[in-house]
Amino acid sequence: MTSEDKKTPPHIIVIGNEKGGCGKTTTAMHLIIGLVKLGFDVGSIDLDSRQRTLSRYLENRRKFIARKDIKLGLPWHVVVNRSPFGILEEAEKDERERFEKALGMLSARSDIIVIDSPGSDSYLSRLAHSYANTVVTPINDSFFDMDVLATVDGETMKMIRPSIYSEMLWEQKLERAKRDGGALDWVVIRNRLSMLDAKNKRKVGDVLAELSRRLGFRIAAGFAERVIFRELFLQGLTVLDVMDEDTEVSVTISHVAARQEVRELLKGINVERVNQRLRELEEQSQSGNPREEDAAPATKPAPAAKEPASDAAAVIASYRAPDAAPQQEQDPLLEAGYAEAAGAR
Numbered sequence: 001m002t003s004e005d006k007k008t009p010p011h012i013i014v015i016g017n018e019k020g021g022c023g024k025t026t027t028a029m030h031l032i033i034g035l036v037k038l039g040f041d042v043g044s045i046d047l048d049s050r051q052r053t054l055s056r057y058l059e060n061r062r063k064f065i066a067r068k069d070i071k072l073g074l075p076w077h078v079v080v081n082r083s084p085f086g087i088l089e090e091a092e093k094d095e096r097e098r099f100e101k102a103l104g105m106l107s108a109r110s111d112i113i114v115i116d117s118p119g120s121d122s123y124l125s126r127l128a129h130s131y132a133n134t135v136v137t138p139i140n141d142s143f144f145d146m147d148v149l150a151t152v153d154g155e156t157m158k159m160i161r162p163s164i165y166s167e168m169l170w171e172q173k174l175e176r177a178k179r180d181g182g183a184l185d186w187v188v189i190r191n192r193l194s195m196l197d198a199k200n201k202r203k204v205g206d207v208l209a210e211l212s213r214r215l216g217f218r219i220a221a222g223f224a225e226r227v228i229f230r231e232l233f234l235q236g237l238t239v240l241d242v243m244d245e246d247t248e249v250s251v252t253i254s255h256v257a258a259r260q261e262v263r264e265l266l267k268g269i270n271v272e273r274v275n276q277r278l279r280e281l282e283e284q285s286q287s288g289n290p291r292e293e294d295a296a297p298a299t300k301p302a303p304a305a306k307e308p309a310s311d312a313a314a315v316i317a318s319y320r321a322p323d324a325a326p327q328q329e330q331d332p333l334l335e336a337g338y339a340e341a342a343g344a345r
């Protein structure tokens with residue numbers, strides 16, 4: 001199958017939480033690269049067109065790959081910009097068009113699409129949630145950040161009411177079911193788990209378990225608080241690259257543990273095609289081929305440039321072909337996103 005001829009619709013994972021700085025982009029990047037390394041064609045969308053952290057992370061990676069002349073693997077990436085229209089109705093129509101166009105283009109090439117959303121409510125973010133098969137919500141591991149899920153009674157530790165985000169997610173779930181009967185799996189992950197403070201950690205765990213029953217999400221393992229998660233941004237690397245490839249970054253115990261956390265997360269999202277791939281790798285390693293990268297090359301060769309009738313090729317920034325010159329005719333809807341993501345500016 002060529003990457004432009006996907007028969008099965010992609011599995012769409014939205015990373016969402018209306019609170020800023022809880023680890024959405026960090027989680028998105030590690031999932032994207034983890035999935036690429038499993039051999040999937042991955043599409044990624046940056047909905048945070050103001051900050052563009054994911055796009056800059058990927059751009060740093062593209063530059064690192066070019067500079068070191070190594071193959072690390074990249075997704076197909078698109079930034080969806082907010083509409084410049086002032087009238088709400090027109091802006092929403094415009095943004096829906098931009099989003100669906102981006103999704104359509106990536107769907108033709110991707111097995112899995114990972115969407116990073118901004119840390120605030122927006123129409124684009126709500127829309128993305130309504131297309132999700134899986135929503136991953138990282139929360140910082142503290143009571144302080146739990147109110148993004150619900151208001152909790154400090155005495156009884158019971159839920160008083162769901163948060164606006166939880167309500168929004170529920171509405172988008174219904175929206176999705178109405179549109180195509182699809183289901184949405186909601187997974188909450190605890191980010192920045194600290195090694196200390198075991199008592200508090202347990203309390204947070206208890207309240208989360210209660211909320212998970214009331215609000216209908218699953219809890220999956222997240223990442224511990226580790227300096228390495230902050231350090232790799234400028235090189236565009238993830239802990240997986242540092243462990244698997246010759247990136248000249250010295251490997252520490254913390255990297256080893258962090259890689260295990262990313263692997264657990266890949267299992268924790270519980271996506272059937274990912275589970276199947278993980279099972280295959282497990283079987284291969286048991287039959288004497290223990291190196292993951294032997295079974296699934298980190299980077300598959302860039303697909304042959306095939307010019308579709310539409311302008312899709314012009315607006316998709318293919319990180320798989322880092323030296324590809326930006327097309328002259330760009331889609332005005334996504335142009336800025338493409339140009340920046342492709343490093344043309």
Ligand SMILES: Nc1ncnc2c1ncn2[C@@H]1O[C@H](COP(=O)(O)OP(=O)(O)OP(=O)(O)O)[C@@H](O)[C@H]1O
Pocket residue numbers: 019020021022023024025026027048051053117118119120191192193223224225226227228229230231
């Ligand atoms: N497990 C972790 N250990 C240490 N630092 C982390 C961890 N997870 C995230 N960080 C750091 O916390 C900061 C915020 O993370 P990130 O940008 O992923 O959050 P975000 O939810 O995408 O933020 P925003 O809402 O602004 O988009 C970054 O500096 C990141 O490197």
Ligand SMILES: [Mg+2]
Pocket residue numbers: 024025026048053054116117118119
């Ligand atoms: Mg972010």
